[in-house]
Amino acid sequence: MIVRSPNPMKNLKDKIYALGVFSTSSALFASYHISKITLSNPNLNTISVERLKLGNDEYLEHLPIYSLDRPDCPSSSSSYIERRWWRDFCFQQGPKYWALIANTSRHIARPLALEILSKTHSVSDSVLYKTALACDHKTLINLAKRQGIDSEFLYEEIEIEPSADDASPRRVDLSPPPQTLASLTSSTLDVITHLTRIPQQRHEFIYTYEGLQLLTRMWFTFSSDDVIMAKLANVIRNLTLDELNHQLLVDGGFLHLLVNWTESSNTRLKVTASTALANLSKESQYSNGVYLLHPLYEEVGDRELDVIFVHGINGSAFHTWRQSDTARDHINYSWCWPLDWLAKKFGSAMRVLAVDYTSSAFSWRSRAKNQQLNIHDQAVALADALCSCEVGDPSRKVLWVAHSLGGLLVKQILVLAKENEKYKKLLHNTEGVMFLAVPHRGCPAARFSKKTSYLAHPSLHLRQIADSDQLNALNEEYLQLAAQHGITSKNFLEGLPTRLASKINIHIVPPECAELEVGENILLREDNHITICKPKDRSSPIYLSLVETVNHILHKQDSADSGESAHSSELSHLYECLHF
Incomplete structure (x- = not known):
């Protein structure tokens, strides 16, 4: 709410003259504009009018922070008192004022307004509510991506119902379900997740099956179950792939859930929610099978590198890349070391992605039998998903980290990029590949006799990595x-060797099958096929080698990059003043 001062002109002038910061003209200029703001208290009926005014360039020029070279805006040479005054000025304006600024994409102070709104704390519920109403859905989405935002700022107790013409949504009151949905199980959510992966089915899920009401009731019933909440977040993430659903999700109060989930201790839930927020903010489109591990929140700075983790058979984005089980009792145990370690090491210099796809060693389950793609088709699906989130962008290099079957998929993607113009950027911007126990020349352990195959039911992927002729051809192309x-x-x-049973220990990918004729071949004598991608700590060879490779790539990038623009530099000074 806009703060109304009994005599803002007098109070502000006294403060400025007492500090002796500005000249008389500068003080009068600042006093005039700020007094206009503090004396105004736009109600909800005038918000739409104010938004129209903010779309007018002439009106923008009369706002007190329209230009960074004004005498009342601090710079890098500003004194302590000047910077302190600027911070006080920013926070004296009510959050509703900054909401109006944030709604206007052309306003030069929009990033500053978003920063101030994200730090709006310790205010009454009515102020939060009115400020939220003043924000359009794009502003709310941008706020949701900022760390530390008050999730109550984003909450609306509303629900979407299909209208008579099945086109436009309308708001209705939301109340807890009359009875718990005891029959709703985790397998049901798997079906919904699979359904919402299909673009044509998302609209039908929302309107025909009243999908948003169902998701809301699922949250009421299972909010304490992190596993189910992670699957629910995955459904929401699928819905965010269609821009038409963004307004529905914001109006449905799902921003509130996503922001709360990004603070969860459950890695899968936290990452899935953050990826959904990234889709809503349109920074990139993370489609099926791609998860954003870092950054989880919006950060200032240009990213120079994409590091992509690709798991192998029986793996997943949230299972393969955990720390070694021998460190499970450690207080700082990491359930996803690329998320925890790389983010702290390199910060905003990189983006970290993990891909996820269906892969099982045996096809006893219908899911493994029906959803597995062969190596070529799986590589095409992953290449499409990675291109949709701008991997291979000229401004960022690419580093792949792949375990087992994942290494074969990476090689197949690069071969596809050579042949297909659509994927060429993935090849041209690839700086390096780290292969972890990859069967470049086949996997003897995956070869079964006809009788054994009849009993074991090896999956399509397991049969393919046993085919040394096909893999040899792929290896030569790489x-x-x-x-x-x-x-x-x-x-x-x-x-x-890897222990498969009480008395069965075998090398799943023997060194002679994993050797590569290019680059370095490093034998890790203390690791088997499973532990090779799970470092014990930050002193493990895998992690140290990854850090070395990343540093080398970033050093090459830094030598070619130019400095930040003057505009970005000045905005950064304003941010510093806010944190002062």
């Missing part, structure tokens, strides 16, 4: 690409 495009290859080999 070697040529690596030489032509200068791709750095680091190949790590498992040194220990």
Whole structure:
């Protein structure tokens, strides 16, 4: 709410003259404009009018912070008192004023307004409510991506119902369900997740099946179950892939849920919610199978590198990349070391992604039998998903980290990029690949006799990695690409057999099958096929090698990049004053 001072002109002038910061003209200029703001208290009926005014360039020029070279705006040379005064000025204006600024994309102070709104705390519920009403849905989405935002700021107790013409939504009151949905199970959510992956089915899910009401009731019933909440977040993430659903999700109060989930201790829930928010903010489109591990929140700065983690058979984005089980009792145990370690090490210099796809060793379950794609088709699906979130953008290089089957998929993606113009940027911007126990020449453990195959039911992926002829051909193509495009290859080999049963210990990918004729071949004598991608701590060879490779790529990028623009530099000074 806009703060109304009994005599804002007098109070502000006294403060300015007492501090001796500005000249008489500057003080009068600042006093005039700020007094106009503090004396005004627009009600809800005038908000739409104010928004129209903010779309007018002439009106923008009369706002007190329209230009960064005004005498009342601090710079890097500003004194302590000047910076302190600027911070007080910013926070004296009510949050509703900054909401109006934030709604206007052309306003030069919009980033500043979003920053101030994200730090709006300790105010009454009525102020939060009125400020939220003053924000359009794009502003609310941008606020939701900022760390520390008050989730109550984003909450609306409303629900979407299909209208008579099945086109425009309308708001109705939301009340807890009359009875618990005991029959709703985790498998039901799996079906819904699969349904919402299909673009044509998303609209039908929302309107025909009243999907948003169903999701709301699921949250009421299972809000304490992190596993179910993670699957629910995945459904919401699928819905965010259609821009037409963004307004519905904001009006339905789902921003409130997503922001709360980003603070969860459950890695899957936190990452899935953050990825959904990234889709809503349109910074990129993270489609099926791609998760944003870092940054979880909006950060200032240009990213120079994309690091992409690709799991193998029986793996997942949230299972393969956890810390070694031997460190499970450690207080700082990481359930996703790329998220916890790389983010702290490199900050805003990189984006970290993890891909997820269906892959099982055996096809006993119908899910493994019906949803697995062959290596070529799976590579096409992953390449499409990665291109949709702008991997391969000229401003960012690409580094792949792949375990087992994931390494074969990475090689297949790069081969596809050579042949298909659509994926060419993935190849041209790839700086390096780290292979972890990848069966470049096949996997003897995956070969079964006909009788054994009849009993074991090996999956399609397991049968393919046993085919050394197909893998040899793929490997030759990769070697040529690596030489032509200068791709750095680091190949790590498992040194220990993997224990499959009480008396069965085998090398799943023996060193002779995992060796690569290009780059480095590094034998890890203390790791087997499973632990090779799960470092014990930050001193493990895998992590140290990854850090070294990332530093090398970033150093090359820094030597070619220019400095920040003057405009960005000045805005950063304003941000510093707010944190002063």
